Amino acid sequence: MATVIDMTNEDTVLVAMESTACEPHHAALPELSGVSSITSQSETNEVSEQQLRVYLKVRPFSEEELKSNEDQGCVVLENSETIALHAPKGSATMKNSEKGIGQQVYKFSFTQIFGPTCTQAECFEGTISSQVHDFLHGKNALVFSYGVTNAGKTYTIQGSQKEPGILPRALEVVFKHIAGHQYEHMDLKPYLSSDVQKLDSEQLKVEKNAKTALFSLLKEEPEPTRSSRNRSSASSVGSLSFSSVSYDHTADSVDGMAEGQCLYSVWVAFYEIYNEHVYDLLQLAPTSKTKRRPALRVCEDSTGSSYIRDLRWVNVQNAEEASKILHVGNKNRSAAATKMNQSSSRSHSIFTIKLIRMEGGDVQGLSDLSLCDLAGSERCNKTKTFGERLKEAGNINNSLLILGKCIAALRNNQGYRMKMSYVPFRESKLTRLFQGMFCGRGKASMIVNINQCASTYDETLHVMKFSAVAKQVLQVIPQRSLESLAPRLVGLDGKPLLKNGVIDDQAVDDYLSEEELLEGDEADMSILPQEELVNLVESLRVKLLAERRKNLLQEIQIRKEMGDAMLQQIMEAEELHSRQMVDLKESYEEKMDSTFEMYKEALKDHAYQCAMERLEEDYIPIEEYNEEQERVKELEKLVRELEKKCRPPLMQDNSMQTSPVPATKESDAERFKMLYKEKCAVEKLCVDKQELIVSLEQRISELNETLQEAGESYMEKLAEVQNLQNRLSNQEQKIESLQSDVVAKEKEINSLRQETAKLANDSLGPSRPRCGLLVNIKESMTSPSKGSLCRTIKKSVRATTSLRKKPC
Numbered sequence: 001m002a003t004v005i006d007m008t009n010e011d012t013v014l015v016a017m018e019s020t021a022c023e024p025h026h027a028a029l030p031e032l033s034g035v036s037s038i039t040s041q042s043e044t045n046e047v048s049e050q051q052l053r054v055y056l057k058v059r060p061f062s063e064e065e066l067k068s069n070e071d072q073g074c075v076v077l078e079n080s081e082t083i084a085l086h087a088p089k090g091s092a093t094m095k096n097s098e099k100g101i102g103q104q105v106y107k108f109s110f111t112q113i114f115g116p117t118c119t120q121a122e123c124f125e126g127t128i129s130s131q132v133h134d135f136l137h138g139k140n141a142l143v144f145s146y147g148v149t150n151a152g153k154t155y156t157i158q159g160s161q162k163e164p165g166i167l168p169r170a171l172e173v174v175f176k177h178i179a180g181h182q183y184e185h186m187d188l189k190p191y192l193s194s195d196v197q198k199l200d201s202e203q204l205k206v207e208k209n210a211k212t213a214l215f216s217l218l219k220e221e222p223e224p225t226r227s228s229r230n231r232s233s234a235s236s237v238g239s240l241s242f243s244s245v246s247y248d249h250t251a252d253s254v255d256g257m258a259e260g261q262c263l264y265s266v267w268v269a270f271y272e273i274y275n276e277h278v279y280d281l282l283q284l285a286p287t288s289k290t291k292r293r294p295a296l297r298v299c300e301d302s303t304g305s306s307y308i309r310d311l312r313w314v315n316v317q318n319a320e321e322a323s324k325i326l327h328v329g330n331k332n333r334s335a336a337a338t339k340m341n342q343s344s345s346r347s348h349s350i351f352t353i354k355l356i357r358m359e360g361g362d363v364q365g366l367s368d369l370s371l372c373d374l375a376g377s378e379r380c381n382k383t384k385t386f387g388e389r390l391k392e393a394g395n396i397n398n399s400l401l402i403l404g405k406c407i408a409a410l411r412n413n414q415g416y417r418m419k420m421s422y423v424p425f426r427e428s429k430l431t432r433l434f435q436g437m438f439c440g441r442g443k444a445s446m447i448v449n450i451n452q453c454a455s456t457y458d459e460t461l462h463v464m465k466f467s468a469v470a471k472q473v474l475q476v477i478p479q480r481s482l483e484s485l486a487p488r489l490v491g492l493d494g495k496p497l498l499k500n501g502v503i504d505d506q507a508v509d510d511y512l513s514e515e516e517l518l519e520g521d522e523a524d525m526s527i528l529p530q531e532e533l534v535n536l537v538e539s540l541r542v543k544l545l546a547e548r549r550k551n552l553l554q555e556i557q558i559r560k561e562m563g564d565a566m567l568q569q570i571m572e573a574e575e576l577h578s579r580q581m582v583d584l585k586e587s588y589e590e591k592m593d594s595t596f597e598m599y600k601e602a603l604k605d606h607a608y609q610c611a612m613e614r615l616e617e618d619y620i621p622i623e624e625y626n627e628e629q630e631r632v633k634e635l636e637k638l639v640r641e642l643e644k645k646c647r648p649p650l651m652q653d654n655s656m657q658t659s660p661v662p663a664t665k666e667s668d669a670e671r672f673k674m675l676y677k678e679k680c681a682v683e684k685l686c687v688d689k690q691e692l693i694v695s696l697e698q699r700i701s702e703l704n705e706t707l708q709e710a711g712e713s714y715m716e717k718l719a720e721v722q723n724l725q726n727r728l729s730n731q732e733q734k735i736e737s738l739q740s741d742v743v744a745k746e747k748e749i750n751s752l753r754q755e756t757a758k759l760a761n762d763s764l765g766p767s768r769p770r771c772g773l774l775v776n777i778k779e780s781m782t783s784p785s786k787g788s789l790c791r792t793i794k795k796s797v798r799a800t801t802s803l804r805k806k807p808c
């Protein structure tokens with residue numbers, strides 16, 4: 001049976017969130033389910049809070065999808081706010097739920113759900129029409145469509161020819177609203193994030209040419225503007241003066257603007273964020289294939305608001321012109337996409353409308369409405385993306401992930417928290433650009449698009465979980481934010497315009513020039529007029545003081561709460577400690593008892609063991625015992641017999657007790673004597689034996705001593721023998737060496753003899769003078785007085801002969 005998880009339950013949502021870590025929510029959060037309209041929960045004098053409005057749009061099945069059995073009842077609309085997702089067979093969700101991870105059915109609630117049969121008009125009315133209304137009244141708004149590829153995001157925003165989406169409808173409403181009050185000149189242009197720039201005639205010309213060139217891309221000239229019909233009224237507008245600054249009245253456009261009349265100027269921009277680069281879709285794409293589109297930089301102005309530097313703003317006079325701009329952008333987008341071999345939107349595209357409001361000749365307000373068509377949130381592995389596509393998918397997923405992180409962090413930070421989470425707005429271009437919208441500069445809303453296809457169920461579920469968290473974000477909207485101040489009007493150089501067209505050099509000199517400020521990506525700032533700055537500083541100072549006071553009170557409260565909590569913790573710890581001590585004592589006592597018992601048992605065992613051992617030692621086999629008993633009996637019998645034998649003389653003694661008494665005494669005395677003699681003899685024998693023993697012992701000790709002496713002398717002799725043996729072996733070695741010497745000498749002598757004989761023979765031949773070693777040897781041999789060699793030879797000959805004579 002399918003288990004149902006209600007995603008309206010916030011905790012369940014948090015558990016279900018896969019990619020975003022969320023902490024448990026605070027009680028101050030409003031109830032999540034059943035939010036169908038603006039639920040402005042808490043309104044103070046300064047700020048109002050509003051839940052982020054998250055709408056759901058369910059796309060109808062296409063014919064192909066129906067043919068390929070995509071309709072498996074995965075999406076069930078329960079009512080206008082609640083939807084249930086049933087995991088189809090084969091989906092990862094179903095497999096996981098079968099393994100006990102996750103659920104088969106998830107329920108989600110939305111601000112409002114638009115089913116497959118809903119029209120674009122109903123969708124517009126139900127979603128952003130109120131935001132468009134706010135935009136017309138000076139508030140900023142952001143709408144982004146979110147969903148997987150092919151879920152209908154672009155269709156929701158742009159729609160088709162027959163069924164225009166929310167963007168053309170918004171433009172329609174805007175132009176309807178300002179009809180008759182349109183400022184038809186282009187000389188007031190949005191500048192930085194929230195300023196207005198006054199263009200001179202040259203710039204105006206450039207602006208007009210650029211617009212014409214842009215429209216020529218569609219091979220169409222802009223149609224005559226509806227506002228031109230109101231030119232008469234606009235021409236009556238008198239001189240323009242601005243809230244705190246005025247500009248030169250010489251500009252022809254502002255001549256004749258009526259005092260108190262409200263006029264509007266509409267500007268649009270269309271750009272995309274592709275692979276973390278911002279591209280202007282209203283700039284002509286480079287014709288050369290190798291040339292890359294120039295990427296634009298995201299900068300910040302003095303108020304910390306992000307804007308895109310060098311982004312093209314085009315003045316539009318009616319909805320048709322605006323939709324043409326949309327077409328030009330789309331064309332550029334698809335041209336770039338074709339170059340990059342794209343098939344579906346792989347970038348986040350943003351269409352922004354800026355509305356400049358002038359009243360009584362002053363620029364009174366500037367508001368913007370951005371519609372962001374996010375790239376599909378599909379996962380890389382599912383879509384089998386590689387190379388460039390993988391990089392794209394990585395960037396898309398990354399920026400969406402960061403958007404998710406920002407939303408989760410914003411959601412976590414709302415309400416009371418000891419530690420605020422870092423909101424990573426700056427980690428992606430998308431979040432960096434729309435940071436202001438989440439920080440009180442306007443209202444944001446999200447239209448989640450889903451299809452009902454079974455094959456994309458898992459991705460759709462992921463999108464729904466993301467939106468479930470997004471829906472919990474509370475937007476804090478200040479009643480009077482910095483944006484509610486009139487925008488600054490700046491001149492060509494970006495410096496504020498002062499009264500009578502004179503630039504306050506002093507004020508300007510106090511600040512860096514725009515160029516200087518624009519140095520570096522982050523340091524792009526503009527200059528505020530001094531008076532406004534003073535006011536601003538004063539209001540900020542008051543705010544700061546109030547904030548500090550609030551913070552101090554909060555800190556005191558936090559400290560108190562922390563103190564209480566710590567005290568509570570200490571008390572609990574103490575209680576726990578004492579409980580642990582008692583437990584420990586009890587456990588030790590138990591342990592001691594058990595050890596005591598153990599020892600007792602061991603002692604018992606030991607005693608039993610000993611008894612058993614003793615029993616074993618004393619054990620006599622029964623046969624032996626019986627034999628012993630028999631022997632005892634025999635001995636007793638023998639004793640009895642002996643007693644019997646002894647008895648007759650006793651009986652005789654008894655019977656003759658009265659007559660022969662002296663005879664008995666005599667015999668006893670004799671016996672005593674005899675016994676005494678025997679005793680003495682035995683004693684003497686004992687003494688003799690004792691003496692013998694002593695003498696024997698003496699003899700033994702003497703023998704021992706002798707033995708010891710003999711042993712010692714033996715050992716000495718043995719050592720001597722050993723010594724002699726060593727010497728003998730030495731001598732033998734010497735003899736051997738001498739023998740070998742002798743043999744050598746003999747050989748030598750033999751050779752000498754042969755030599756001599758040879759010499760003798762030679763001497764018989766012709767006489768030659770005798771010389772050389774052999775002659776000397778012979779001479780020395782013949783005359784013993786000559787040479788020591790002869791003596792040596794003779795000696796060795798004698799030694800050899802004597803040795804030969806001696807026995808070895």
Ligand SMILES: Nc1ncnc2c1ncn2[C@@H]1O[C@H](COP(=O)(O)OP(=O)(O)OP(=O)(O)O)[C@@H](O)[C@H]1O
Pocket residue numbers: 058059060116147148149150151152153154155156344345346374375376449
């Ligand atoms: N409500 C609807 N009624 C009829 N057709 C729709 C509806 N919504 C979307 N479609 C059709 O579904 C298809 C996909 O829509 P779309 O291109 O808007 O999706 P997407 O989410 O923008 O996709 P991608 O992220 O790839 O750009 C289109 O053919 C579109 O016409």
